[in-house]
Amino acid sequence: METTRGVRTISNGERIEQIRKLMGMSQTELGRRLGVSKQAISKMERAKNIRQEKFARIAHALNLSEDIIESFSQDKLILQIENMFSISTVYTNNLNCQHNAFDKVIELYERLLQLERDKVKILRNKLR
Secondary structure, eight states, rough: OOTTEEOOOOOOHHHHHHHHHHTOHHHHHHHHHHHHHHHHHHHHHHOOOHHEEEEEEEEHHHOOOOOHHHHHOOHHHHHHHHHHHHHHHHHHHHHHHHHHHHHHHHHOOOOOOOHHHHHHHHHHHHHH
């Protein structure tokens, strides 16, 4: 690849390949998301340039912004993936908390209902 003052720059195709691998995604899976073959993904990952339209589709398939891919660094990608994971974890935890709170309300209501039934039974026995 091209070098600038001894620093190797990588193409968008190489960035996409690195991101795909870091995400644990196969070429076959990315190809399935894009509606192309594994061979087409391999060719695209070796390309120096990728058309903007195709690049946008690839970014969407990877659930990343085009800017993230273009300015790719492992640190930025890891941060974005962690944020995605954190958001989904918070959402899941909120659902679990709401679910558990609802279960507790039902449990308390059932106990109160049983206590009322017991009181009625005791009062009926006293009236006899």
